[in-house]
Amino acid sequence: MVSMTELSKMHNSPESAVRLKKRKASEWRLKAYGILAITLAGAALITLMWSVVSKASGAFTESYITLPVYLEADEIDPDGTNDPSIIGRANYGGLTKDALKAAFPFVKSRGDKRAMYDIISGGAAFELRELAMARPSNIGQTIDFRFLASDIADLYLKGSYGELVEQNADGTLSVESDGKAAVVTSSAQDFAFVMARVKADLRAKAAFNRDQAALQENGRAVFTERGDLEEAAKREAARDRFLALAAELEARGSRTDGAEVLDKNSPSVLVRMGDTWVKLTEVSATGGAGKVIGTLDSGELAAGEWQVYLQDLPEASRKVSDLQVMLIENLRSAGAIETVFNTRFFSAGDSREPELAGIWGAAVGSFWTMLVTILLAFPIGVMAAIYLEEFAKKNLMNTFIEVNINNLAAVPSIVYGLLGLAVFLGFFGVPRSAPLAGGIVLAVMTLPTIIIASRAAMAAVPPSIRDAALGIGASKLQTAFHHVLPLSMPGILTGTIIGMARALGETAPLIMIGMVAFIVDVPKGVMDSATVLPVQIYRWSDFPERAFEARTSAAILVLLVFLVLMNGLAVFLRKRFERRW
Amino acid sequence: MTDTVKISTKNVDVFYGDNHAIKDVSVDILHNTVTAFIGPSGCGKSTFLRCLNRMNDTIDSCKITGDLLMDGEDIYAKSVDPVQLRAKVGMVFQKPNPFPKSIFDNVAYGPRIHGLVGNKTDLEEVVEKSLRRAAIWKEVKDRLDAPGTSLSGGQQQRLCIARAIATAPEVLLMDEPASALDPIATAQIEELIDELRHNYSVVIVTHSMQQAARVSQKTAFFHLGDMVEYGDTSTIFTNPVDQRTQDYITGRIG
Numbered sequence: 001m002v003s004m005t006e007l008s009k010m011h012n013s014p015e016s017a018v019r020l021k022k023r024k025a026s027e028w029r030l031k032a033y034g035i036l037a038i039t040l041a042g043a044a045l046i047t048l049m050w051s052v053v054s055k056a057s058g059a060f061t062e063s064y065i066t067l068p069v070y071l072e073a074d075e076i077d078p079d080g081t082n083d084p085s086i087i088g089r090a091n092y093g094g095l096t097k098d099a100l101k102a103a104f105p106f107v108k109s110r111g112d113k114r115a116m117y118d119i120i121s122g123g124a125a126f127e128l129r130e131l132a133m134a135r136p137s138n139i140g141q142t143i144d145f146r147f148l149a150s151d152i153a154d155l156y157l158k159g160s161y162g163e164l165v166e167q168n169a170d171g172t173l174s175v176e177s178d179g180k181a182a183v184v185t186s187s188a189q190d191f192a193f194v195m196a197r198v199k200a201d202l203r204a205k206a207a208f209n210r211d212q213a214a215l216q217e218n219g220r221a222v223f224t225e226r227g228d229l230e231e232a233a234k235r236e237a238a239r240d241r242f243l244a245l246a247a248e249l250e251a252r253g254s255r256t257d258g259a260e261v262l263d264k265n266s267p268s269v270l271v272r273m274g275d276t277w278v279k280l281t282e283v284s285a286t287g288g289a290g291k292v293i294g295t296l297d298s299g300e301l302a303a304g305e306w307q308v309y310l311q312d313l314p315e316a317s318r319k320v321s322d323l324q325v326m327l328i329e330n331l332r333s334a335g336a337i338e339t340v341f342n343t344r345f346f347s348a349g350d351s352r353e354p355e356l357a358g359i360w361g362a363a364v365g366s367f368w369t370m371l372v373t374i375l376l377a378f379p380i381g382v383m384a385a386i387y388l389e390e391f392a393k394k395n396l397m398n399t400f401i402e403v404n405i406n407n408l409a410a411v412p413s414i415v416y417g418l419l420g421l422a423v424f425l426g427f428f429g430v431p432r433s434a435p436l437a438g439g440i441v442l443a444v445m446t447l448p449t450i451i452i453a454s455r456a457a458m459a460a461v462p463p464s465i466r467d468a469a470l471g472i473g474a475s476k477l478q479t480a481f482h483h484v485l486p487l488s489m490p491g492i493l494t495g496t497i498i499g500m501a502r503a504l505g506e507t508a509p510l511i512m513i514g515m516v517a518f519i520v521d522v523p524k525g526v527m528d529s530a531t532v533l534p535v536q537i538y539r540w541s542d543f544p545e546r547a548f549e550a551r552t553s554a555a556i557l558v559l560l561v562f563l564v565l566m567n568g569l570a571v572f573l574r575k576r577f578e579r580r581w
Numbered sequence: 582m583t584d585t586v587k588i589s590t591k592n593v594d595v596f597y598g599d600n601h602a603i604k605d606v607s608v609d610i611l612h613n614t615v616t617a618f619i620g621p622s623g624c625g626k627s628t629f630l631r632c633l634n635r636m637n638d639t640i641d642s643c644k645i646t647g648d649l650l651m652d653g654e655d656i657y658a659k660s661v662d663p664v665q666l667r668a669k670v671g672m673v674f675q676k677p678n679p680f681p682k683s684i685f686d687n688v689a690y691g692p693r694i695h696g697l698v699g700n701k702t703d704l705e706e707v708v709e710k711s712l713r714r715a716a717i718w719k720e721v722k723d724r725l726d727a728p729g730t731s732l733s734g735g736q737q738q739r740l741c742i743a744r745a746i747a748t749a750p751e752v753l754l755m756d757e758p759a760s761a762l763d764p765i766a767t768a769q770i771e772e773l774i775d776e777l778r779h780n781y782s783v784v785i786v787t788h789s790m791q792q793a794a795r796v797s798q799k800t801a802f803f804h805l806g807d808m809v810e811y812g813d814t815s816t817i818f819t820n821p822v823d824q825r826t827q828d829y830i831t832g833r834i835g
Contacts, residue, residue, distance in 0.1 A: 394641055464678035468741070470636060472691040472748050473668035482690070483680060 052553050052560075059547075059554035062342040062355060063149035063157050065120060065331055069099040071132060073140035082136040090132070092125040096147065104327060106294050115323050121148040123356040149337070151354040151547035153328055156320045157339060160546065162313040164270075164325065167193060169308055173273075173287075173301040182278050182296055184271055185287035192285045194269050194310050198260050201267055202253035206246045213242035259284040264316040270309040270326065273301055275333075277326045293326050319546065345554060349520045350536065354547030357540070359555050361522045365435055365515070365530030366504060366562070372439020372526055373446060373503050378496055380443075381450030382485075385492075388451070389458040390480045409448035416445040417512025425513055432514040433529040441509045446499040453495020457488035490574040497570035501563050507534045533559045585612040587752060587782040588633060588656075593647035595628055595637070602628050606647075606808040608801050610752065615774060615783045617793035617814065620803035621829065626786045629803070630754050633784065634670035635663040651752070668695050671745035671781075675757040677737035679729030679744070684721050687729040687740055688712060691748035707747055714780075715743035716773050735766025742773065746781070753777060755785040759792065771796050790830060794818050802826045 010016055073080070076090040100116050101107070107116050124147040132139060155161060171188030220235035252260065259282050262269060269280040269288065276294030315322055331337050348358025384405075392398045420441035424430045430437040461484050469479040485492075510516065516535050523530035531539070533555065540552040588610040595603035603625045610616050610633075618626035628637065635656065637643040649656040656666060668691070679687050688708045691697075698704045708725075712718040717739040721732070729740055738758055745753060755774070759767040774796045777783055787793050793800055794814060801811040802823075810817060810826045821827045 462678075464674060464676055465680065466639075467636070467672075467674055468678040468680060468744075469690075470639065471634070471667060471672035471674065472694075472745060473664050473666075474690075474694055475664045478694055482694075487681065 052556050055550055056553035056557050058155070058158050058160070058550035059345055060342050061158070061339050062344060063154045063337060063339045064146040065149050065153070066144050066146050066336045066338070067099045067103055068142050069095055069128065069145045070102075070142045071095065071139050072098075076132055076139050077136065084133040084136075087133050087136060087139070088129060090129070092129040092132070093122075096120060096125045096128060099145070099147075104330075107323075107327075112323055115321050116327060119150055119153040119324050119328060121150045121355045122353055123351075124148045146338075148355055151545055152319045153324065154355055155547055156325065156328060157332075157337065161318040161320050162311065164329070165310045165312070167308045167310070168304065169306055170303050171286075172303060173271075173306050174299075175273075175296060175301065176298050177292060177296040179296065180292055181289065182292050183287070183289045184278055184280075187286075189285050190308055191269075191283055191287060194267075194283055194308060195260070195285050197267055197310060197312070198262070198269075198283065199253045199255075202249050202260070206249035206253060209242045209246035209249065213239045213246065216242060257285075259288065265314045267313075268309075268311040268315055268322050268325075270311070270322065271306060272309060272326075272329075273306045275330050279322050279326070293323060345551070349522050350518060350531065350539075351520060352518075352543075354543075354545045354551060357548070357551055359533070359536065359551075359558050361519060362531050362533045362536035362555070363558065363562075364522050365519075366532040368435035368523055368526050368528075368530060369438040369442060369510075369515075369532055370500060370504060372436055373442040374496070374500060376440065376443035377446045377450055377499065381447050381496070382454050382492060384447070385451045385454030385458060386480050386485065389455045390476060390484060405448050405451055409452060412508075413445055413506055414508040414512060416441050417509030419444065420509060420513045431527055431529075433517050433519070433531075434527050435523060435530050435532075436526040437513045438510050438515050438530075438532065439526065441513060442503040442506060445506070445509060446496075446503050449499035449502070450492075450496050453498070454488065454492045457491025457495065458484055460491065461487045486577070489577045493573045493577065494570050497566055497573075501566045504532075504562060504566065505534050505559065507538050510535055511538075533562070586610070587612045587651065589648070589650045589653075590632075591648040591650075593629070593632065593645065593649060595625070595632060596644040597640070598642040602806055603632070604806040606803075608808060608811055610782055610784055611799060612782055613778055613780075614799055615778050615785060615797040616799040616801065617797035618784065618786045618801050618803060619788075619790060619793050619829070620809075622788075623805075624803040625806045626801075626803045627756050629808075630756055630784060630786050633752070633754055634667045634672055636667075636672065638663055668748045669750050670752045670754060671748060671750035672754040673738070673741050673745050673756065673758045675760055677734055677741055677761065679732070679737050679740050681728060681730055683726045684712075684729050684732070684740060685725040688743050688747045691744060695748055697749065711743040711747040712740075714746055714777070715739045716769060716776070717743060733766075735762045735769060738762060738766070738770060739773065742770075742777075746777070750781065752782045752784065755783065757786050757788060760788060767792070790818070802829065804829070 072095065075095065077083075077087050079086075097113075097117055100120065101113070104116060107113055127148065128145055131145065149157070167190070169186060169188070169190040171186035171190050173190075174185050174187075176183045216235045216239035220232050220239060223229075223232035223235060260266075261282050262280055269283050269290075271278040271280065271288075271290075273296065276292065276296050278290045278292055278296070280288040280290035282289045311322070311325065320328075328337070344356070345358050347360050348356060349361030351357040388398065388402065388405075420437060424437055424440050425432060430440065465483050465487065466479055469483045470476075474482065510532060515531050516539065517529060517531065518539075519529050519531050521528070537552055537555045537559065540548045540555060586609045590609070591607045593603055593606045594601065606625075606629060608616075608629075618630060620626050631637045632645055632649060633656070637645065645657065651666075651670070655661070680690065682690070685708055688711050689704055692704060692707050698707055709718060709722075712721060717736055720736060721727075721740070729737065732740060738761075742753075742755075742758070758774075759770045762770065771792060774783055774785065778798075785793075785797065797814045799812070800814040800817040802809045802817065802821075802825075804825050810821060810823045812822075817826065818830060821830060
């Protein structure tokens with residue numbers, strides 16, 4: 001028999017104090033875990049945002065190169081018809097090349113010319129064409145045209161290929177030139193810092209070869225142990241080759257005098273004399289020899305008239321060549337280069353050229369797809385929820401349906417893509433790659449989410465409201481539509497928008513129905529071929545051009561902005577429709 | 582008080598699944614009379630009340646047998662639309678449950694869905710009359726656009742009564758209408774019930790025997806699903822026939 005009086009004394013016992021202390025400790029622990037979890041989540045979010053934003057920044061500006069271009073009347077419109085269809089047929093790519101040739105007459109060889117043409121985007125010729133068609137009065141004149149820079153020129157200007165380090169020289173430079181090659185000698189040790197860098201590079205290469213030798217040595221030991229002496233001998237020879245190379249590189253790297261040969265894998269050393277450059281192939285502390293870019297005669301240059309440039313990244317490791325660097329620097333010095341906000345990114349469709357690629361096509365594709373999705377999923381989902389929640393009897397069949405709806409919400413989205421491919425594309429013949437097909441598939445995928453959220457919202461409406469409506473003679477339908485539905489609207493809208501946000505970010509099912517195609521045109525309706533934002537991100541992330549890295553991140557930002565806007569809308573609608581009872 | 586029978590019930594049994602909630606109850610609800618159902622918790626008085634306007638239809642497991650006639654017609658006949666029935670048999674619930682709409686819309690909802698009035702002026706008149714009859718007009722006439730949920734508990738309950746009588750019912754069922762209210766609000770509701778008797782048959786379920794004694798002319802005592810005793814209120818409270826009634830009234834059970 002338990003005595004309650006005895007029990008009440010327990011509250012003051014020492015055991016009770018210990019228990020209390022334990023309880024408080026566990027409470028504190030739980031709080032600490034919670035704070036830790038939130039901090040980790042916050043840190044992860046900040047890291048993600050920082051990484052995306054910092055990578056995306058390059059996509060929000062684009063570079064233009066202004067060059068005088070002669071719109072040759074003989075080429076464009078020989079008969080002076082001013083007919084856009086005739087003007088449109090001219091070779092504007094050729095005119096663009098002519099403009100570059102006129103700006104850099106010293107670039108002669110075929111390979112150099114090709115490199116020179118590559119600093120201007122292939123899309124610039126189309127813009128020139130459009131200008132000529134819009135304003136035929138310019139034909140026959142020389143105009144200053146803003147050519148869109150190519151992706152490599154743009155990346156170089158944004159510093160993506162490392163910095164070009166400039167050093168003003170102290171000595172007087174004597175030049176021996178035959179116009180093509182030149183030997184330059186300074187009266188001071190103006191090339192010492194370059195030499196130091198070149199030597200460091202040699203030592204790093206030596207260390208790399210030593211590592212390779214160590215790997216070969218490992219291989220030799222393993223094969224010796226296995227008894228494969230032939231292979232072991234091969235490894236030994238390779239090891240010795242690497243060691244010899246390393247020794248040679250080390251010797252060169254530690255030598256303090258003499259000249260060093262520069263190749264495609266060494267840092268680039270450039271000597272600049274106004275608009276003329278010498279790209280050194282051999283360098284010592286006081287000078288070197290190399291190829292002339294521009295026009296150069298023998299003579300002497302005083303300090304201040306020439307500079308030494310060092311580009312750390314070897315030419316072989318970057319897309320932009322030394323020739324292109326020098327041409328771009330010349331243009332920059334002439335004030336011909338400007339960097340402006342990249343409106344093209346927000347207004348253009350997709351392109352294989354990164355500098356021409358834009359997000360607008362995908363954004364419009366997403367819009368059409370979402371439109372189809374919401375027009376299908378919202379009414380069907382809400383109606384299904386009303387039926388299940390307000391009308392359906394509790395029997396085995398309905399329980400079965402209910403369980404299956406809940407399970408459908410957890411089905412991997414690619415399965416819906418397969419369903420769409422088989423049923424909507426295969427059987428009903430909905431056009432491939434069209435927002436209609438994508439919208440239907442995403443609607444099917446979103447339906448369970450909307451139904452579940454809507455049912456939960458309706459179940460949360462107090463029964464007293466239903467009683468009140470039924471009590472004054474409202475039918476079930478009237479009760480559902482006049483009272484339950486408006487009261488559950490905030491919950492329904494929240495669920496719908498969350499479902500839509502998921503659909504907006506969905507890639508997998510759309511790949512199955514062909515929305516992953518390369519589509520340049522902005523879709524004009526639900527039957528046009530289109531792609532959507534997440535698929536665009538997926539595609540760009542797969543492209544080899546480096547400039548797509550920034551565009552991928554920028555597209556992610558655009559998608560995130562849409563998601564934030566949709567969630568904001570959800571919050572707004574919830575507050576707007578919220579009513580107390 | 583007349584002796585015209587408004588609703589007549591005979592041998593009514595109600596089952597919730599296997600649970601036999603109402604056992605063989607027969608009661609006649611008289612015209613222009615307040616009938617009180619009293620009894621301890623869980624005795625079935627609310628269940629029986631909800632049979633009178635078929636509110637139990639919404640519960641799937643509920644089964645009702647016996648005769649329930651209103652003006653001689655079977656309430657549970659196939660031809661009777663429960664929606665139509667509930668327009669004629671209004672109901673007020675234990676907890677005030679105004680719609681989260683304006684005061685005006687709360688009262689106007691019934692007339693609107695039943696198409697009782699053709700134009701706005703008539704509707705406004707019906708709303709005003711209902712609110713006046715529910716003795717709340719003076720308090721709300723200047724703020725008909727305010728949400729019904731912004732009123733106090735007693736006001737909300739009177740609003741619910743106004744809403745119930747706006748559909749011009751013939752019978753008004755009240756399920757413990759004053760149980761959630763303070764004594765002042767309760768007094769107002771009781772006064773109102775007495776007023777309403779002149780136009781409607783009122784059936785009230787209550788826990789409070791004093792309330793039953795104050796407002797009703799007829800009283801039925803329920804105990805464990807049985808209707809133990811039914812008669813004039815004065816008789817039940819002063820001279821009960823059954824021992825259980827006597828025990829309940831004197832506070833020995835319940």
